[in-house]
Amino acid sequence: MEQIIKNQRIFFNNNNTKPLSFRISALKKLKQLLQENEGTLDNAIYKDFKKSSFDNYTNELSLLYKDIDEATNNLKKWAAIKKAPTNLINFPSKSYIIPEPLGVTLIIGAWNYPYQLSFAPAIASIAAGNTVVLKPSELPINTSNAIANLVNENFDSSFFKVIEGGIPETTALLNQKFDKIFFTGSVPVGKIVYQAAAKNLTPVTLELGGKSPTIITANCNLKITVKRLIWAKYLNAGQTCIAPDYVYIHETIKEDFLNECKKEIESSKYSFENENYVQIIDDKNYNRLVNLIDKEKIFLGGKHDSHTRYIEPTILENVKDDDEIMKDEIFGPILPIISYTDLSVIITKIKERPKPLSCYVFTNDAKTKKRILNEISFGSGGINEAIMQISNSHLPFGGVGESGIGSYHGESGFKTFSHYKSILEKPNWLELSLKYFPHTLRKLKLIKFIMKL
Ligand code: NAD
Numbered sequence: 001m002e003q004i005i006k007n008q009r010i011f012f013n014n015n016n017t018k019p020l021s022f023r024i025s026a027l028k029k030l031k032q033l034l035q036e037n038e039g040t041l042d043n044a045i046y047k048d049f050k051k052s053s054f055d056n057y058t059n060e061l062s063l064l065y066k067d068i069d070e071a072t073n074n075l076k077k078w079a080a081i082k083k084a085p086t087n088l089i090n091f092p093s094k095s096y097i098i099p100e101p102l103g104v105t106l107i108i109g110a111w112n113y114p115y116q117l118s119f120a121p122a123i124a125s126i127a128a129g130n131t132v133v134l135k136p137s138e139l140p141i142n143t144s145n146a147i148a149n150l151v152n153e154n155f156d157s158s159f160f161k162v163i164e165g166g167i168p169e170t171t172a173l174l175n176q177k178f179d180k181i182f183f184t185g186s187v188p189v190g191k192i193v194y195q196a197a198a199k200n201l202t203p204v205t206l207e208l209g210g211k212s213p214t215i216i217t218a219n220c221n222l223k224i225t226v227k228r229l230i231w232a233k234y235l236n237a238g239q240t241c242i243a244p245d246y247v248y249i250h251e252t253i254k255e256d257f258l259n260e261c262k263k264e265i266e267s268s269k270y271s272f273e274n275e276n277y278v279q280i281i282d283d284k285n286y287n288r289l290v291n292l293i294d295k296e297k298i299f300l301g302g303k304h305d306s307h308t309r310y311i312e313p314t315i316l317e318n319v320k321d322d323d324e325i326m327k328d329e330i331f332g333p334i335l336p337i338i339s340y341t342d343l344s345v346i347i348t349k350i351k352e353r354p355k356p357l358s359c360y361v362f363t364n365d366a367k368t369k370k371r372i373l374n375e376i377s378f379g380s381g382g383i384n385e386a387i388m389q390i391s392n393s394h395l396p397f398g399g400v401g402e403s404g405i406g407s408y409h410g411e412s413g414f415k416t417f418s419h420y421k422s423i424l425e426k427p428n429w430l431e432l433s434l435k436y437f438p439h440t441l442r443k444l445k446l447i448k449f450i451m452k453l
Helices: 002-013 020-036 038-049 053-079 114-127 141-152 167-174 187-198 222-238 251-268 283-292 343-352 366-375 410-416 441-452
Strands: 082-084 094-101 104-108 131-135 160-162 180-184 204-207 213-216 246-250 298-300 314-316 334-340 358-362 380-383 418-425
Touching: 002 104, 002 131, 020 038, 020 053, 020 114, 038 053, 038 114, 038 141, 053 114, 053 222, 053 410, 104 114, 104 167, 114 131, 114 141, 114 180, 114 410, 131 167, 141 160, 167 187, 180 187, 187 204, 213 222, 213 343, 222 251, 222 334, 222 358, 246 251, 251 298, 251 314, 251 334, 334 343, 343 366, 358 366, 410 418
Parallel strands: 104 131, 104 180, 131 160, 180 204, 213 246, 213 358, 246 334, 314 334, 358 380
Antiparallel strands: 082 094, 094 418, 298 314
16 A cells, blocks of 8 residues: 555656646546446446446446546646736736646545546546545445456556445555545545644545535426436435435425425336436445334335335325434435425424525525525535436535535535645846835835735
C-alpha cells in the first residue's frame, strides 16, 4: 500500500497527469474497457444481488459513459485559466485563476450502486489531473473483484490502482497521507474518515446518507405522484441513498393515495424473475430491515424470505414520528406513511432532524413549493419528481450538514478534485510608493480614497 502511494506521488510530481491529452486518453480508455467488459460487469453484479443488466445499464454504466463523454468534451474549458478582475490598488497588474490537480486521491465506495459510486468519482479525479487509489465496497464481492481486475490489469498502478478490502484495509489506507479523500457511505463511517483525514489536513468530500422526506400535498396530481414515488422508492429495492425514506401525506387524500400505491405496486410486478427487483445486499441488512416491519402497521407487503434475502415492497400506515422506523435511514423496501394536516408542523419536524440528503415535494401549489424550498435545507431534491435529479450532471450532487460535505457530477466533480490557484501578476514598468515607508498622512489619505473607489 505504502509503495503504491509513494509511486503515485512520484508519478504525479513528475507531471505525468498534467497534460489534458493524458487525462482524455485515460478516460477514453476507461470507457472502452467498461464497454468491452459489460458482460462481465453484468454477471458480477447479478451474482452479488441479482441486479439485472437492464438496471446495471440504466442506473450504473450509462451514467459513467455520460460522465466520461462530458469530461472529455469539456475538459479544455474546465481546465482553462480563468481571468479575474483586478482592483485599482493593484494597478497595473492582471489577475487569473489556475485550476490545478490536488495530487494523490483516495476514493472509498459504497455498495448500493457499486460501479457508479466507484467510477464516477474516479472519472472526476482523473479529469482533474490526479492519480487515484480506489477502494470499492467489499460487500458485493464479485463486483469489487470485477472493478479491481478491470483497472489493475489495464492501468499503471502509479496512476490508477484498485485496492480491495473491508474495514482493516480501509483503516490502513486512511493511515496514509493523501491529497484528497472522497468517501461515499454511512454517516458513522463518514465521521471516521473525516477524523483520519484531519490528521493530515487532507480535504474531504463526504457523500453520506440520512432520512430523505417526501411531502405530498392535497392538490397534487395523485396518479403521477404515486407512479414516480413508487418507482423511486423500490428502485434497487429501496437501497438508494436518495430514495424517498418516508412520506408525509395530507390527511384528506390518504386513503386514495394508499389505494393508488397498492395498484401501482401490483401492476409493477416487482420480482427477481421480472428483473425489476434486487436482493437485500446481505444478511445483516436483511435482518435489520425485517425487524423494522411493524406487523400492526402493514398496509401492503411485509412478506420476506431469508434464503433469497427478499423483502416484498412494503408500506406501513399510521406511522408516528417516534416509531422505530423513523429513527435511522431505512435503506430498504419499506415505506412509512405519516398523515398531516398542517404543513408548518411537518416543516418544523423535518428541521428538527439532521439535514437530509434529499427532499421531494409533490404539489401543484406554487406557494407550498416555494415555502418548502425556502425553509428546509437538504442536499438535492425534486418537485413532482424523485431521484432523477441525480441524472442531470449540470446539478451538483451532494449533501449538507449530516448528509455530507461537498458535491460532484459534471463540472462540480472537476472542481471537487481541483485546487484553484489565484495569481496576481504585476509588470515592472510602474512602481507606486504608497505601501512603502515612510507612512505619511498624505499617503494614508490617498490610500483611503483609493479603497473607497
Ligand atoms: P458504509 O459506511 O458501511 O461503507 C462505505 C465504505 O466504508 C465501504 O467501502 C467500507 O468498506 C468502508 N468502511 C466501512 N466501515 C468502515 C470503518 N469502520 N472504517 C473504515 N472504513 C469502513 O456504507 P455502505 O453500507 O456501503 O452504504 C450505505 C450508506 O451509504 C447509506 O447511509 C447511504 O445513504 C450512503 N450512501 C450515500 C451516497 C451518496 O451519494 N450520498 C450513495 C450511496 C450510499
